[in-house]
Amino acid sequence: MAFEGLADRLQETIKKITGKGKVSEQDVKEMTREVRLALLEADVNYKVVKDFVKRIKERAIGQEVMESLTPGQQVIKVVKEELTSLMGGEQSRVAVSERPPTVIMMVGLQGAGKTTTTGKLANLLRKKHNRKPLLVAADVYRPAAINQLETLGKQLSLPVFSLGTEANPVDIANQAIEKAKEEHLDYVIIDTAGRLHVDEDLMDELQQIKQNVNPDEVFLVVDAMTGQDAVNVAESFDQQLDVTGVVLTKLDGDTRGGAALSIKAVTNKPIKFAGMGEKLDELEAFHPERMASRILGMGDVLSLIEKAQDNVDQKKAQELEEKMRDASFTFDDFLDQMSQVKSMGPLEDLISMIPGANKMKGLKNVQVDEKQLVHVEAIIQSMTKKERVDPSVMNASRKKRIAKGSGRPVSEVNRLLKQFDDMKKMMKQMTNMQKGKKGKKGKGFNFPFM
Incomplete structure (x- = not known):
């Protein structure tokens, strides 16, 4: 992700002040000092850093923060607004001539x-x-x-x-x-x-x-x-x-x-x-x-949505949703979804756009090994059409053949089959919870893709 080093430093600095019920002038001074060092290390122009830190300090020690019920959150709001302003405030669109071109x-x-x-x-x-x-x-x-x-x-x-x-x-x-x-x-x-x-x-x-x-x-x-x-x-x-x-x-x-x-x-x-x-x-x-x-x-939900709209086939997505409802999706569907997600860009970048992903256990600084995705594709592509549609036909000799064809160990083939089976079971349970025991839609549960 762009700004990775700067992002880590700023997030660490701001985290110290976020949960505070009361923010003192000393807290603000310590925070702005850390922000200043982080920006200088990121090779930001010295004068720009000086003006930026001055504005944050003035606003953070002002009434909008000190008299707020959540001063820590207000400080973050101030930093975000000033950072946005520093980079231009709002999107600047390309000019369009009245007389083309x-x-x-x-x-x-x-x-x-x-x-x-x-x-x-x-x-x-x-x-x-x-x-x-x-x-x-x-x-x-x-x-x-x-x-x-x-x-x-x-x-x-x-x-x-x-x-x-x-x-x-x-x-x-x-x-x-x-x-x-x-x-x-x-x-x-x-x-x-x-x-x-x-x-x-x-x-x-x-x-x-x-x-x-x-x-x-x-x-x-x-x-x-x-x-x-x-x-x-x-x-x-x-x-x-x-x-x-x-x-x-x-x-x-x-x-x-x-x-x-x-x-x-x-x-x-x-x-x-x-x-x-x-x-x-x-x-x-x-x-x-x-x-x-x-x-x-x-996070950056709007950019994530735009990437999905640009790269994901909406008709296929709807068909997949219906298949997931009745747990009838196949390895071919899985392969197709992998291809569409990959076309949206590196998975680390997509994860960084999810709000709060940096705080989620297992997602912070995640490094997605793209080779693993290639291995999964190789295993699925080594299956016959029948095996992709109905993995229950798998036996030891079939698994051995798939392992040899994909160049992966049998243990990886077994792991993928188990994960796929677990996912289908989970989707079936979710659908049943939605419908309720008598076929009515249950309350208090929403399937995440719907």
Whole structure:
């Protein structure tokens, strides 16, 4: 999860004050000192930390906390609100031009993931907003960048506009916009050139493109793992180009969080999107309040619901619910559900979105071994159709054959069969409890999936 180290420190610090029936000024001072150290360790800008801690201290020692019946809870509320405000307050949406196409210029240093992010953004606009984007290869200095964008276009079945390495980037951008108008496309996303560091030639070229195409958005792509350097890069680009928003890449990596918590405060430009993985569907709209909740261990139910809506087949989910009611679901259904859950992303990330998961025994800092899921899939796929539908036909020779086919020991096959049988029994009991002895729906029990 993003901000893992910072999240652990802040949650530990706030836990000390949560259960207190009365919060003293000394308690607040000790808490803010720990918060300050946690943020500095996360590579958050020193001035940003100073202002942030000052605001928390002022509010936590004020009337809204000291005179509250639950002062500990009020302190958490203050910290969450200030953390949300620090990251921008509310979600900043992508501009939409009154006269299509909407033009987005992608800028940033080489190596930040700009070209890949261009493809991810186009994919997100099409998938979530039903838009028709055009990708534009305007980095004429790196043939690899043009090839990469064309490859991404093929993978995503999206059009890519390119004039090769000999054309002028300004001409490429202008002609791409004309093509988008002719073909009634909604967005033009221009992948511009990058450098290993900010230089005058790069900025001159980017300014020329901006002046000529008058983009609706100028998105700066920065690597979240570079910490304070990302903030310095953001300042330089913003001074020259007046960027409209920031896209943070690699926020799922071993990042301390300094960039995400400093950029808005330093540049006053919102974080629009965050890259949460390498796959082309792992770019998310950045929600400051949801991220603050996750950092403080409060979960992120809305993002979890959105992931489920995007990745889970609703018709199949309804069919499975009916099968679970009468305990008729099979290993094929189980395999299908595993596939849909896996498509939602790493299981650790999904668990971190569950409110209170950080406090649940066995769920805090859980490390899900994805290999175990692969082993389960291999065992099920080694079964015959009949065995998947009716596991009761299993005997010693069948189990031995399945073990050999999946490359797993017989003990694992037995364990999976027992777990599956236990689950079916449990579902049957739940359904019976709901119906009641005379077929009426029982009171006081709700099946968790219904």
